[in-house]
Amino acid sequence: MDLNYSRTVKDPVLGNGLAASKDLSAGEPIIKISEPFLIVVEKDALEKVCSYCLIESDTSSLKRCTGCKVVRYCTPACQKADWKLIHKNECSLLQRLPGIPPTPVRALYQALLRYVRPGPAFELDSRSQGLEAHVPDLKRDRKRWDEMVLQAKGALEFSKTPADKMDMVTRLLCIMATNAFRATLPDDTPIGLCYEPTLALANHSCVPNAFIMFDGRGISLMALDPIKAGEQIFISYVDFTQSRDQRRAELKQRYFFDCECQKCKHAYTPYRVCKESTAISSEKLALLYDYKTLVFQAEEREQEIQVMQQELNDVREAISVTHSLIDLSKTTASETERLNFLKQASSDLSLYKTHKLFALPPYPTILDELYLSYIDNEHLTSALILLLFIFLNCDIYNWPQPNHPIRVTRLFTIARLLKYAASLEPAALQHSLPFIPSEVLAGTDFIDATHAVLILVDELAPLSHGQGTRFVGQVELELREVEEVQRLRGGVGKALQKWQSEGNSATDGRKIASQIFTGLRTLAGFAFEVIEKQRL
Incomplete structure (x- = not known):
């Protein structure tokens, strides 16, 4: 074991667990193991x-x-x-x-x-x-x-x-079946099985304060939130953005317990969890979305949900149908049918769209599957618009901590899709997105946008994936490449670099970054134009 800031504890309800042996900051490694027990x-x-x-x-x-x-x-x-x-x-x-x-x-x-x-x-x-x-x-x-x-x-x-x-x-097989982790790439793509008894002691919560991160063969337990010495460390055994019924069913089927965390016990929505979460401060990220405004909007939507409980109960059958449509979209042989199933699922939950409850399950799953459909069929500019929308309307509520690896990986993917859009001739870009006004596309400098988003990722990646990891290296390489492009073409590249090093005190860079992020929010607003009009 390369590093260990944890100790074993005995919880009267949960049994064996792990607790922090010192105060930990968000993004700090708790345990690092370069050679796990088995992978x-x-x-x-x-x-x-x-x-x-x-x-x-x-x-x-x-x-x-x-x-x-x-x-x-x-x-x-x-x-x-x-x-x-x-x-x-x-x-x-x-x-x-x-x-x-x-x-x-x-x-x-x-x-x-x-x-x-x-x-x-x-x-x-x-x-x-x-x-x-x-x-x-x-x-x-x-x-x-x-x-x-x-x-x-x-x-x-x-x-x-x-x-x-x-x-x-x-x-031993039973022990491994219920205690092993899914080994993943930095973008959370599953690639194998990792069995590490020390990390298996961490207990579950649907509102975790830590997460597991792989870097090649190495595995780390990272702090998602600040954790006090003696405080128990919790990870999520399942996708905690699922509905409570889905989470509880999966936990019961795979791990044989009924989850009684606060999110499950009180049926907290993503908006309730978001407004009660502690997020690390980032003045740069605040130019893309303002955290205080985010919390205010989460409070508004939580109140609206309480008022419209009957309406939400009435769409339970539609939600069941939606899950069936999502499943059908994954098994159909036709890409056109796949897209149509997902569009129908989105239409069936029009109530969520009307009230802007995009973070409520299963709506994020529908949008994710639509995004993947565009990726698989190489409609990359449409995928970009949809992913911008998902990030700004689903991800920041479902994963409120900016250092959550899924959040950071999404931002990195957005940067790469912006880079692709920057490689297109204006006519080709307009042809790929005919439902977006030409003046909107012409007003977006996709190279500057790539640069600005990569600066955000570069700030957050060490807190989400760990200092010196291969993912951080990938981000740094992409950043150097866009910096070289900026150097050759002149323009605002130097101002953005100054903003990266000096923060919002670099007035010119801050203004440019703010304008870029305003443009990206505008592009995200065309997501439903993409969903309704894009054909494969």
Whole structure:
């Protein structure tokens, strides 16, 4: 363990947990582990990430293992390190098998080889022994349990573990199933499974004060909010922007408990959580949206929700239909049908649009799926308009802390889409967005906008993804590139650089940034023009 500002505590209700061992600031690392207990790349990601360092690369630049032809590496050093760690044992097994085993089987197999004590005892390691396995709960779902038993048998045979240790092997699989984390890329794309017993002690809340962050192979527990010494550390086991019913159902099904956090207990809306949250101060970000105004609007919308409870209750059936339409959009073979299902879902919840309740679930999910539809079909300028709207009307309420990694990743994606728009000739840009007045597009300098947004991301990335991480490096590289473009063309680049270094005291840069962000808010206002008129 590279860094640890936590200690184990015993909560009378929640059981074992983690608490801060010192006062922590928002964005400060609580625990950093460069070599986690176990991390395995999942089957769908084997061709796009290095199986040792977990860095994403083009398939052509990753070298496949010449033995098993399953795992890939970005450098000989990574291949050598993984061979020493585990692949010398796994390679011959993968060669013999007709297909790639499921990720839980590979993870269990590796855990048995690396951590189970050999000899007559053949016991679990001490760090796993103390974790909850939920065996009786898992047995209640017969289909799920039978599948887990088959997986445990496979790992037992592959690892040549004695057959009389089947119960121990099955218990370890249960521990991993209910305590492992989803390994992700910096943008939250899932790429594998990470089992780290220390971090598994953190308890759940739908209003977390911390979050898990991956940087390649490394994993960190980061403070989302300021945390006092002795205060318990909470992460969210599920997507806490879902409705209360969805969150509780998922937590019950996967982790076997009924969530009684304040958000669940009192049915808090995103607007209620937002107005009660503590956000780090950023004078630069305040030019994009004002935090005091945000809290005021959250209070207004929360009051409106209380007044219109009956109307919201009346659309419950429409919400159920909406979830069905979202599911259909993910399974249809036709991209046009996919888009039409999502448009219908948006139309069915027109009440939310009328009252500007865009952050209430499931509306953000509809907008996210529409955005992804435009991305998948390379309508990138339409995706830009929609993502600007999502950020300003959903994200800042659902993730009120500016240092939340999803917030920062969204901003970075916006910067990259602005960069794409800047690469288009004016006629091509207008052709891609014919429903936006030409004077609005002509009045937006997309290079300046890219520069200004990257300055925001550069300020926040160390607090969301960690100092010195690869994501921070990506942001710095993009920033240097746009700075070079600005240098070559002259104009306002120097003023924006001064604003970056001196803040709002750099008057010219502040005015330019303010004008840029006003323009982006204007573009975001055309989101429903995009939804209604854009065709694939």
